[in-house]
Each structure stands twice: as C-alpha cells, then as structure tokens.
Amino acid sequence: MGIDGHKNTHTLVAVDPLGKRLAELTVAARPAGHLKALAWLHGFGPVLVAVEDCRHLTRRFEADLLNSGHAVVRVHTRLMAGARRSARERGKSDPIDAEAVARVALREPDLPKACLDGPSRDIKLLVDHRRTLVAQRTAIGNKLRWFLHELDPELAVASRGLRRLCVLDHLAHALMQHRGTLAAIAAELVADCRRLSERINALESQIRRLVTTRAPHLLAIPGCGVLSAAVIIGEAADATRFVSKAAFARFNGTAPIPVWSGNKVRVRLNRGGNRTVNHALHMIAVTQVRGDSEGATYFAKQLTVGKTKTEALRLLRRRVSDRVYRALLADQADLDQPRNSQPPTPISLAA
Template sequence: MTVIGIDAHKRTHTLVAVDDLGRKLGERTVVATDEGHLRAVEWAGQWPQVSFAVEDCRHMTRRLERDLLRAGHRVVRVHTRLMAAARRSGRQRGKSDPIDAEAVALAALREPDLPVAHLDGPTRQVKLLSDHRHDLVVERTKLCGRLRWHLHELDPELQVPSRGLRRYRVIDELAARLADLDGTVARIARDLLVRCRELTVQINALERELRDLVEDLGPTLLAIPGLGVLGAAMILGETAGAARFKSKHAYARFNGTAPIPVWSGNKVRVRLNRGGNRTVNTALHMAAVTQTRGIGPGKEYVDKLINSGKTKTEALRLLRRRLSDRVFTALLTDERACQPTDRPACAAASSAHTATHLQPLPVAA
C-alpha cells in the first residue's frame, strides 16, 4: 500500500508518496483547483494501491476530499497533533510543504484508526444552518448591548426586560417611543432597533427550518428528554454520521465526555477531558442540566450519585457520559431508518448532495 500525504493550502497542494515502510517514493505539487486535483489523481495512478491522507482542516480540504472520493480513492484525516509528532521524529529537520506532507503520510502509517472521509450528507445542511444561526445570535447579542447603552442615555428610567429585545412586542414599543426623539443618539438607537428586528426574524426562520430538518433526520435523537431542536441540530451537524465511530466509547472520546487516564501503579485515576468537540459537549451539557431539573431520568441518577458521595459537578459529568452513549445509539438508529426513499427531507437533501458532489471528474484534454 502506498500512502500519499497532502499538505493543503489555498492555492497549492503538495503531495508526498511513501511506501508501507515509510520510504519516500515521490513528490508533486498541484494547484488547488479541480484540474489540479485531477492531476493529483493521475500522478497517483503510477502505484497499484493508493490511500490518501490529508491534514484534518476541512475548510481547506473539503473540495480536495470530494474530488478524491469521487475518483474512488480512500481518504483519511490526520489530526494536526499527530502530524506535528511525525515531523519532529523525522530525519529531515525544519518545516516546509514537502516535510509536512511526508509527516502526514507517516502519521497515517502509524495510526490505524484514523477518521475516514466521506462525501457530505444531509447533516451538513443542518450544520451550516445551525452555525449560521449561532453567528446571527452572537451578532444580535452584541447589538443589543450597544442598544441598551443608548437607551439608558436617552432615558435612564426606561426598563427593558431581560431578553426582551428578542421579542417583537418589546421592539415595537421601543420603536414607538424612539420615533418622536431627536438627536444622533436616538437616530443610532432606531437603526440598531431595526437591525435587531431583522436579526430576530432571520433567527426565528432558521430555527423553524432546523426544526423541520431535525424532526425528519433525527426523530429518535429528538425524543431524548432534555434535548431540544437546537441541541439536536448541533449534535447532528457536528457528528456528521455516527457510523464513522467504531463504538460508543470512541464517540465519547470525540465529544470530550470520556475521562483521560492519569494513573500509574495500583490506584486508577482519571481527569476531566477538556478537549473533544466542544459544540457536542455543550449540547450534552444542556440536556444534562435540563434532566436534573426533573425532565427525564437524569435527576434520579444524579441524586443517587450525590447520595453515594459524588459532588454535583462529578454527577453531572457522569450524566453527560451516559447521555453521550444514548445519543450515539439514537444517531445510529436514525441513520439506519433515514432512507432517501422513505423520508422526504432525506430524499431532498440526498438529491441535492448527489447533484452537487457526484458529477464525473473532468476528462483531461
């Protein structure tokens, strides 16, 4: 098996091929376009068995992975940490595109269980919409803070309810009060209020769209107590297919709910994992906190742990891990049930995905 490591950049991709013993076989640099990707596939054709390894930075390698997968090649993703370790242990010192590409290939040889890339499915639409909604919420929060300072300057006795600037009634009442005021501050406040209303309309529309997608793609996931539409959307978008994980333990390591072993000798100890996918971890935490308030079986489980000597924080972490296992099972169930011929949303997303990503590669002149 020949492994081709790729160091990807905006304008060029550098490829280095190594054999199964780690010996360098060849090097090539191509432009970061569809034509350049075709040249990379043609160059790799000189070896009978080829596997590609790319650094795990999908904002940079998404189009490259797509073209390689469409050409029928296997593509694995190498975490930056693994690539850096391979580069430090290499014979050639320094840092360059060929050195990095060779480090990616060597890391792929050393690590047998790297994530395997797949063509984007319907869950990518959920991730894009969820991320876009989050960005709009962050923008609205920043805008509301500035608006409140201007309102305080105009009328210190004006009381705006907490989170009231996301409600249409409160926005309309403030707009009526500001309509008769003169001055630059009042003008800026009116402009900010208009923008706040626009953002609220967009955020609410995105939430409704996400609700329809999540109800169709993840009904079992959505049925977990404490997990709402937005939390389920975060999990669906970030997981990008639960079948790519070999077990519930691997999924727990992915989302940061699996503790890290830190023991030596007879006493087994672990510490909190502060890594992993923090977006999925946040969704699991929100579901755990909701369950501790009496929605679902989490409260009884946490009370039992506290009575046995655990702190509330420790009990919440254990509940998050239990929820991770349940979420993993629900994701697998929904993925098996979500067939394009059975579910309208899956069919529509799958059709759009096929039309966008499964066109044949261009033929070289």
C-alpha cells in the first residue's frame, strides 16, 4: 500500500506483489479520514504500508497506522523518480505518486521502518529549536558588530564573544555612555543577544540531561559530544529500524556510491543521505584525529598506505558511522530492559 501525503489529503494506492494497481482511495488528512483509510485497509488483510518520507505531513497518520498494527516503512522522495519514469502512465498526480511509493517498497527490501514518537522526538525538537535560536543570535550579532564599529571602534568584540554573558554585560554598560538612535538600537540588540544566549544555554542543559540518560554508549565514543549525540539520536530515531550498519551508512551518506564497470572497481563520494547526521559524524571524526584515540591511529595508518587526508577522513567517518550504529543499538537495548548500575561497556572501533 503506497501513500502520498499532503496537508489536506492522503492518497492510498494498493498494488499486488507484481506492482499492478488494485485500488485507490483519497481521504481527508483529518482523524475522520484516517479512520476511513484504516477501515479500507482492513479489507485487504495484512499489508505493508509504504509512506513517502514527509513526516511533517504524515506523522499523525503514521501513528494511527502503527497503533492499528500495520507495518509501515518510509520511502525517500528520490527513490520515487525512477518508479514514475518506468510506469506506463505518464505525468504526475497523487495516485501516480502513491503507486510509485508502493512499487519502491516492493523492490527495496531494506527501507527504514517507521516507529512511534518517543524520547528521540523530544531531543530532535529541542535541537532544532536551539539551532533556530543560534541562527537568530548570529544574525543579530552580525548587525550589532557593525553598529559597535560605527559608534566606537574600541568596542570591538572577539570572535564568539557575543556568546558570553559577561561580554554582553560589558557592552551594555559601555553603550550607556553613548546617546542617539544608533546607540539605543545597539543596546536593544545586546539585550536580544543576552536573552537568546540565556535560552540557548538552558536548552543545552536540558538536552544534556536527556542525552546523558538515554545514550551513555553513544557518549562513550571518543569525540562524540552532547550536541553531536543529540543530533544523531533525533535524526536517526529508533536505530532498530535500520536492518544493518550498511543501511545506516546509506541513511547518513557515509556509504560510497559504486561507479565501475568491468575489472576496475571504483566508488565516488556520496553527497546524499541525511547531511545533518553526516556533519555530526564528520565532527566526531575530526575530533578523533586531533586527539589520541583509535580514530587517530586509523587515520595515520591510512595516510601511510597512500591515502590523502580527505580520503582517510572519509574512511574514518564510515568507521565512526558503524560504531555509532552499534552504540545506538546498545542504548536502545538498555531502554528496552531494566537499567543496571554498571557503566556502559566500551565498543571497539575494530569490532
């Protein structure tokens, strides 16, 4: 069963194991429409439900499907293009897209599974909210720096200085010595920066408490800080929805793409996948290279065999991805059983 979700409607298309369309239904994206769709699905017996991966549109419908006992997988939008091109019916419509979703689910056995929202959703919401506030503070800080330079070049602030409350207090005191509209606006911007910084610090404390409780194995990985762990948890959700470490690597974009024919085997960089998780893995790898850890040893080994720094870092990032996947599974297993007082067992990079 393929589902193409929208803000106001959801279109469902049923296909048989050969990909032939059997029936279709369009319902309102409201609780009454969800009940109608569930009753319609019940007439087909056990089905695999495939949903286009637009969680901001289908999250409530996915929850209703999961609570009703249906198996739900998510299909990335990029995978639907090939299915639409190979279809006999030309064009683009909600039924065509829903049918493409269903056909992708037939040919791709390792699609990520949907799961009910849990603590990982709360972490993701907090991380996204913090990222928005940081972007607002950066925009305000950029404007404030120009105003300070115009008022008094001696009021120059060091890089990242506007994150520190003591620096903001010093600026607020200094601006009291100036008069005029420019000084008044600059003082207001300083107050805005302080308010945002206090809120960002509070969010970081809240995120730290949640991540420390939920992901001790992930935090035990060298180079993995609280914010990187929070990003990975929030984006990956339940790690058990990935069937293997290779599937997780494809999800985060660390799995290379094969581009070879004949006897010479070659791969190229994968620029797809979840770039937010990919960036978090990159920062973990960079931190490991700078420190004294297994990652630094592996990086140095790759350099000795002729790899460039960029190639060695990409290889290390894939190794970090595998280790993160194992840590996520270990943390999920701890959540599924009563916690004990023993510290988490370190996970070897070579495992």
